[in-house]
Amino acid sequence: MNSRTRVIAAMLGACLISRGDASVRNSTTVLLPVKNDPTVSVRIWFKVGSEDDPPGKEGLAFLTAQMLADASTSQNTYEQILDKLYPLAAAYEAEVSVEMTVISGRVHKDNLKVYYPLLIDAITRPAFAPQDLERIRSQALNYLESTLRYSSDEELGKAALYNAIFAGTPYGHITAGTVSSLKAITMDDIRAFYRAHYTRDNLVIGLGGGYTSSLLEQIKKDLAALPPGVPPEQAPPAPAPIKGFTATIVEKDAPATAISIGYTIDVLRGSKDWYALAIANSWLGEHRSSSSHLYQFIRGARGLNYGDYSYIENFPQGGMRTKPPQNVCRRVQIFEIWIRPVPAQAGHFALRAALREYRNMVEKGLTKEQFQLTRSFLKKYILNYAPTTMERLGYSLDDRFYGIGGSHLARFRAMMGTLTLADVNRAIKKHLRYGDMAIAIVTKDAQAMRQELLDDAPSPITYATHKSDEVLAQDKEVAVFPVKLKAEDVKIVPVSEMFK
Amino acid sequence: MNILRTGACLLILATIGSAAMADSIFPYKARSTVLPNGLKVILIPMDSPGLVSYYSVVRTGSRDEVEKGKSGYAHFFEHMMFRGTKKYPGEVYDSIVTSIGASANAYTSDDITAFHLNFAAEDLEKVVEIESDRFQNLSYDLPAFQTEAGAIYGEYRKDITDPFAVLDEKLRDVAFDVHTYKHTTLGFEADIKAMPEGFDYSRSFFTRFYRPENVVLVIVGDINVEKTLKLIARHYGAWARGYLPPPVVQEPVQTAERSVAVTYTGRTLPILDLAYKGDAFDPSNTDFVAATVLGELAFGSTSALYKKLYIQEQRVEDLDLEIPFRRDAPLFEIGARVKKEDDLPAIKQEIEQTIAQFQSTPVDAKRLSDVIRRRRYGFLMRLDTPDRVAGGLAQIVAITGGIEAVDAYYSALSRVTPQDVMHAAAKYFVPSRRTVAIVKGTAQ
Numbered sequence: 001m002n003s004r005t006r007v008i009a010a011m012l013g014a015c016l017i018s019r020g021d022a023s024v025r026n027s028t029t030v031l032l033p034v035k036n037d038p039t040v041s042v043r044i045w046f047k048v049g050s051e052d053d054p055p056g057k058e059g060l061a062f063l064t065a066q067m068l069a070d071a072s073t074s075q076n077t078y079e080q081i082l083d084k085l086y087p088l089a090a091a092y093e094a095e096v097s098v099e100m101t102v103i104s105g106r107v108h109k110d111n112l113k114v115y116y117p118l119l120i121d122a123i124t125r126p127a128f129a130p131q132d133l134e135r136i137r138s139q140a141l142n143y144l145e146s147t148l149r150y151s152s153d154e155e156l157g158k159a160a161l162y163n164a165i166f167a168g169t170p171y172g173h174i175t176a177g178t179v180s181s182l183k184a185i186t187m188d189d190i191r192a193f194y195r196a197h198y199t200r201d202n203l204v205i206g207l208g209g210g211y212t213s214s215l216l217e218q219i220k221k222d223l224a225a226l227p228p229g230v231p232p233e234q235a236p237p238a239p240a241p242i243k244g245f246t247a248t249i250v251e252k253d254a255p256a257t258a259i260s261i262g263y264t265i266d267v268l269r270g271s272k273d274w275y276a277l278a279i280a281n282s283w284l285g286e287h288r289s290s291s292s293h294l295y296q297f298i299r300g301a302r303g304l305n306y307g308d309y310s311y312i313e314n315f316p317q318g319g320m321r322t323k324p325p326q327n328v329c330r331r332v333q334i335f336e337i338w339i340r341p342v343p344a345q346a347g348h349f350a351l352r353a354a355l356r357e358y359r360n361m362v363e364k365g366l367t368k369e370q371f372q373l374t375r376s377f378l379k380k381y382i383l384n385y386a387p388t389t390m391e392r393l394g395y396s397l398d399d400r401f402y403g404i405g406g407s408h409l410a411r412f413r414a415m416m417g418t419l420t421l422a423d424v425n426r427a428i429k430k431h432l433r434y435g436d437m438a439i440a441i442v443t444k445d446a447q448a449m450r451q452e453l454l455d456d457a458p459s460p461i462t463y464a465t466h467k468s469d470e471v472l473a474q475d476k477e478v479a480v481f482p483v484k485l486k487a488e489d490v491k492i493v494p495v496s497e498m499f500k
Numbered sequence: 501m502n503i504l505r506t507g508a509c510l511l512i513l514a515t516i517g518s519a520a521m522a523d524s525i526f527p528y529k530a531r532s533t534v535l536p537n538g539l540k541v542i543l544i545p546m547d548s549p550g551l552v553s554y555y556s557v558v559r560t561g562s563r564d565e566v567e568k569g570k571s572g573y574a575h576f577f578e579h580m581m582f583r584g585t586k587k588y589p590g591e592v593y594d595s596i597v598t599s600i601g602a603s604a605n606a607y608t609s610d611d612i613t614a615f616h617l618n619f620a621a622e623d624l625e626k627v628v629e630i631e632s633d634r635f636q637n638l639s640y641d642l643p644a645f646q647t648e649a650g651a652i653y654g655e656y657r658k659d660i661t662d663p664f665a666v667l668d669e670k671l672r673d674v675a676f677d678v679h680t681y682k683h684t685t686l687g688f689e690a691d692i693k694a695m696p697e698g699f700d701y702s703r704s705f706f707t708r709f710y711r712p713e714n715v716v717l718v719i720v721g722d723i724n725v726e727k728t729l730k731l732i733a734r735h736y737g738a739w740a741r742g743y744l745p746p747p748v749v750q751e752p753v754q755t756a757e758r759s760v761a762v763t764y765t766g767r768t769l770p771i772l773d774l775a776y777k778g779d780a781f782d783p784s785n786t787d788f789v790a791a792t793v794l795g796e797l798a799f800g801s802t803s804a805l806y807k808k809l810y811i812q813e814q815r816v817e818d819l820d821l822e823i824p825f826r827r828d829a830p831l832f833e834i835g836a837r838v839k840k841e842d843d844l845p846a847i848k849q850e851i852e853q854t855i856a857q858f859q860s861t862p863v864d865a866k867r868l869s870d871v872i873r874r875r876r877y878g879f880l881m882r883l884d885t886p887d888r889v890a891g892g893l894a895q896i897v898a899i900t901g902g903i904e905a906v907d908a909y910y911s912a913l914s915r916v917t918p919q920d921v922m923h924a925a926a927k928y929f930v931p932s933r934r935t936v937a938i939v940k941g942t943a944q
Contacts, residue, residue, distance in 0.1 A: 086801065138814065380601025465650075467643065
């Protein structure tokens with residue numbers, strides 16, 4: 001095997017999928033054996049997420065999952081679990097997104113004997129101890145009331161955008177819920193939610209690394225002890241269409257202004273158009289890439305902020321990671337532009353700059369050079385998406401979610417060899433649009449920002465430093481780029497009202 | 501000409517380290533080589549089909565910012581390194597990195613500026629070429645410099661919404677009098693504001709610190725050691741020596757307790773931080789090594805105090821003791837977010853009682869061995885990709901100049917006794933060495 005073939009095989013992962021096992025009826029197993037790997041990676045996926053939260057009980061899926069993975073079992077108290085896990089240098093955790101809940105962990109083979117019963121007990125024998133609930137609920141409340149409202153304007157802006165776009169649908173709240181709904185959730189709610197959703201017919205077992213076949217059989221047998229039942233599936237959300245531009249301005253004592261822009265798109269990973277859009281999106285705003293256009297325009301040439309990116313898939317906690325996460329799949333995705341905080345006086349200008357550059361791409365498409373460079377970039381760059389077995393296992397579960405036969409990452413790479421410039425520009429025309437977009441802004445003087453948006457008045461910018469004639473000429477156009485909003489489409493929300 | 505020079509270099513390459521020791525914790529063979537100009541290269545072949553991780557570790561961080569008004573320049577300089585050279589201007593450098601699909605980034609901390617790329621093995625030569633070029637020939641003009649200063653301020657603004665960032669800034673300023681750990685890596689805000697005026701100073705930063713004797717390359721993954729060494733010698737061989745160590749003034753011994761009240765604009769649980777003057781990273785210092793396990797024993801998730809305050813009584817949101825690995829003596833910080841403001845004095849007392857107990861009573865031997873076991877497994881389990889191996893070694897490389905200290909540390913760790921832990925607790929965690937910081941938010 002030459003180096004090029006080996007890299008693909010290793011990084012994209014040959015994945016074994018088996019359906020319909022006798023002991024775990026209707027469930028699916030996703031296997032990723034890695035010879036010589038001294039560790040075992042486990043991801044148990046339950047097909048439940050925050051979209052299943054009943055109205056008024058937003059955050060229930062989240063609390064339930066934490067009551068499994070971060071709490072006592074009928075066999076061990078939480079303290080005993082921490083004591084037993086500690087010397088193993090291992091842990092397990094639950095991650096809840098809109099449509100998925102995954103309980104995962106990785107352990108050295110030497111420590112599997114002690115680790116495995118703890119993990120299985122967490123899933124099949126939760127104690128639902130009141131003391132654990134109070135601890136976990138208090139953490140979630142603190143996250144909403146302090147962390148999200150105050151300490152990261154970037155995540156706050158993105159949450160405001162998603163909540164605005166999906167308002168009134170099961171996607172319309174963040175996973176952690178709201179302050180009042182968290183307080184309303186009872187232990188009975190959690191027990192009932194667990195019984196309904198954590199069934200043996202609603203899970204997928206993901207196993208990777210140096211596991212043995214007997215471990216696989218053991219997991220199947222142990223999870224078969226869960227009750228049967230297929231919970232009803234939520235219909236995909238159908239958010240109200242956005243007309244023109246709408247803006248949610250979150251007012252807080254912020255040192256700078258954070259901006260997010262987006263709208264729903266009708267394309268998902270796996271389809272040819274998705275990969276074509278991935279090229280366009282990467283050129284416009286590849287996450288944390290200094291080569292992408294928005295970054296170059298807003299940060300590179302003008303130094304207005306730390307970075308500017310765009311997305312065609314949900315990318316939570318973007319400030320904390322450089323590569324896409326796994327197991328945050330959704331049946332409805334948005335196209336999203338994320339402008340990291342800019343000085344308040346440059347907020348309107350930065351919004352215009354991002355929209356202007358985005359519109360240029362939508363109207364003109366990519367050039368041949370842009371297409372070729374981005375395609376060759378992605379072809380290799382995606383090898384960095386999943387260097388570990390745990391990450392590849394995550395991607396394999398995502399493949400199941402999206403119904404991708406084979407591997408998304410392998411298809412991604414193959415598509416980079418076959419897609420044409422015409423494919424990309426056709427996909428842009430078909431799936432992306434300019435206008436009818438939601439805007440979320442976190443800023444100090446919300447009234448002033450609102451007035452600027454309503455007036456659509458020029459927003460010239462000055463620099464303390466010398467700029468090229470080209471930049472100054474572009475600035476003149478950006479400063480008057482029309483982004484007209486109507487009074488009824490601009491809403492101001494004090495930060496204390498967010499997630500209330 | 502190039503070929504001749506390369507040959508000459510190769511003849512006098514000095515291999516100073518080879519396969520790790522028999523009882524080494526580090527599972528890979530490392531080859532450490534010093535070029536005649538002082539550049540050290542650590543090559544670690546690893547079974548990672550087709551992937552390579554390439555770290556350029558500059559042994560300079562915000563610690564080296566000794567001139568008044570110039571805090572934050574190590575980090576600023578990290579940004580400037582992406583602005584290119586005459587041969588490969590910034591946009592050309594970017595397009596090369598883009599065309600090979602490399603994942604490239606950099607970071608700066610107290611003692612280190614690290615530049616790293618992950619890429620396909622077939623692109624190694626191209627990476628050596630562009631990295632060696634920018635380290636030797638960086639070139640930027642005033643407008644590019646001033647524009648980047650704006651991005652730095654943007655980074656400061658995005659970070660300072662975090663109460664822990666505000667705490668770090670104020671705490672260091674009060675805890676240190678003369679040592680450069682007085683400021684954070686981003687620097688004092690006033691200095692960041694003034695950065696657009698610092699063009700000439702920034703150039704001197706490059707000429708003093710970006711020199712081969714002060715840089716270590718750590719290259720891990722699907723590599724051929726001999727071929728890689730030849731490439732490195734060819735491209736870095738002409739890099740001239742000239743490192744000028746900055747006169748970092750050591751902090752005098754603190755003799756009395758200090759305190760600082762920090763106001764956070766926004767809402768946060770009150771944060772209590774007891775920050776003690778510690779010791780620099782040194783595997784031969786038994787007190788230091790013992791202190792690194794004290795965090796888990798006294799305040800970690802299996803400690804009696806954590807169970808009491810976090811799990812049973814639920815009076816704190818978190819609790820920990822952090823012992824950073826640093827080149828000079830940093831702060832050893834015990835931190836807790838306290839749920840009720842009026843509980844702050846009682847929580848402080850609980851922490852002090854725990855310290856007193858560890859100062860007077862030897863820790864249970866089984867717990868100690870559990871902690872040591874976890875440290876070893878935790879270290880091993882993180883070494884699963886080239887990036888994590890290189891990244892996991894970078895800080896030790898920056899502090900000590902090599903990777904030998906990894907084995908030295910884990911070896912010393914395995915010898916730590918309950919008496920050692922008691923001694924470390926008694927040495928470091930005394931009121932005269934500490935600064936007590938309390939953060940409160942303005943919003944309710």
